[in-house]
Amino acid sequence: MADGPTINTIAARAGVSIASVSRVLNGLPTRQETVRKVMAAADELGYVRNAVARSLKSRRTHQVAFAMADVGNPAYLAMLRQIQPVLKAAGYRLVLHSTDAVVADEIDVLHGLGERYVDGLIMVPLRVTESHLEMLAAARAPVVIIGSVPEGTPVDNVRADSRTGVKLAVDHLHSLGRRRIGMINGPLDTVPGAARGAAYREALGDLGLPYDEDLVQIGDFYRAEGGRAVAELLARRPDVDALMCANDLIALGALDVLRAAGRRVPDDVAVAGMDDTDLAAASWPALTSVSLGSAERGKVAAELLLDRLQGGEREPRVVTVPPHLMVRASTVGAEEGGA
Amino acid sequence: MADGPTINTIAARAGVSIASVSRVLNGLPTRQETVRKVMAAADELGYVRNAVARSLKSRRTHQVAFAMADVGNPAYLAMLRQIQPVLKAAGYRLVLHSTDAVVADEIDVLHGLGERYVDGLIMVPLRVTESHLEMLAAARAPVVIIGSVPEGTPVDNVRADSRTGVKLAVDHLHSLGRRRIGMINGPLDTVPGAARGAAYREALGDLGLPYDEDLVQIGDFYRAEGGRAVAELLARRPDVDALMCANDLIALGALDVLRAAGRRVPDDVAVAGMDDTDLAAASWPALTSVSLGSAERGKVAAELLLDRLQGGEREPRVVTVPPHLMVRASTVGAEEGGA
């Protein structure tokens, strides 16, 4: 692992100046003979351009960061899978930040933009605090936020419409004749938790159903915790006939607990999840789930960022990706829901 | 987004030299008064160290790359989830490369090491070609390969023991009384495909069962393709009573097709997968699966790389992570296999 060749090494071997070497390597007009000598020297030495020095001079790293709470979460994974190829095609590398849902870590990432190790950032914040907004206003590189950010924040913004999404699912459950529709939500001080909780209440209102606090249980966005929340709700309201779960993991937890409690799904209790992850199709019964277009949002975010990186200044944009409902067996049963 | 402050800006404002600024920022011994002035200036200006310039001088980027075929694959995802926190704790950023199982892309990544944009690389190659070995021998940064690499290749190597893994599963199926154990494999020119195919044959031999080509079907490592392969095998050998699938996705495809064909799992056909991904626990019936310790391998790989980054030269190491069998309903039924 001896020190690799630099343009100096090449210049010496080819008997030309480093400027000429650089010109050849960058395809600038040069005499044929010189091109030949430089190329030969570079080949023999196995030269590779030093990306760091390049970045220092050009002020471009050709790297983009993607920050979210947890790569393990299928919704984020779906975004990542779309972001990656878009960036790659444009010649950008992807730096991954898992913040473990720690707000301080998210702030760190924003602060880190000042270090200029990336040209831009795509972030999915779990909560948007004052600190976030301050850092965003002062950000030293283009940022795209997936999630909602107040009007006037100087960043591109890709939103899901979870309000409509929840409504789609609740309407669906209602149309199946369910009237005691419970909700299992994540923490209310998270962006999705708050939005989905409010949307549930609103959807009930639109249908003329009463909002009953006993039918709502807060847990966390994970399977085991979701299951626990369902168990509590079942104990309190054994007559519940449908469950609107704030994400698929919670819904899987619900299926676990309902099965253990001997309740049939969907006959006794219909279950709907959100995010339409791979798990929804893999579970049994397959899970009816609201797709909030995670993949689509990732793609749009990457494109917005690239546009800004390549195009320069422009007004911040807000794009809202519409939700749609994937109906499967957990609400309509095996025949109609398919395998 | 005006040009941010540099140590020059700070030096000017604090009335000291850039050397002093640098010393203060790096905590080198300095007079209290100077420290105060520099800190004050840095704070007022909102200074953040430029990582690129730093890297150029220090020849350290504090970045590590992780390259695999597809982030969407749960086995790679499991590795990623372990690698990420280990690197983060050590102050390294993670650069993600999805090679889409294209060999040329893998070579590109290895070649890219010469650009020195990362301090090291963890790679999961799908195939190990001559080109791979050449590039590995010439690699300009430490590399850890997850998968098997020939003796003498100058890189750390973390292996799964799929031979023992397949044997665990086949023995399990045999112990349940199954005797016509089919295998659904991925392409034989991939490392896992070849290893798992050979292990299957060997495991049968150990049990005194004949190797029957009709019971083997090659497809690809994905759900739909796996399903198609199972359909073909079923058509040829309707009497098959167990399926050893080369990964969980194939096994899910098998469950789809068996259900559609009206075969009960595990009563008529027992199904075992490999990799023990999240999907295995989510499916119905829950999938018996061989864990090859993906998470563990990721963790070990990250630790080996860090050790080399921090410790310097040493002999290449080979670590083999033992497999274990997760028994679930797809082989033993709901009662014993649990939910």
Place this chain on the structure above:
DNA sequence: GGCCACACCGTAAACGTTTACAGTGCGAGG
């Protein structure tokens, strides 16, 4: 009072590029 040691600081070089600018040599045109 002179000298030395020491603590602190500033100057400048270096990391590996890109690029503005100036220099060279050549052929063509007067």
Place this chain on the structure above:
DNA sequence: CCTCGCACTGTAAACGTTTACGGTGTGGCC
């Protein structure tokens, strides 16, 4: 034969740091 323009090339500065080295001022000691 001189001059000019042109094509090409080389010198050097710059990107923002870190750090070796030498310089300065202070205090202590003889």
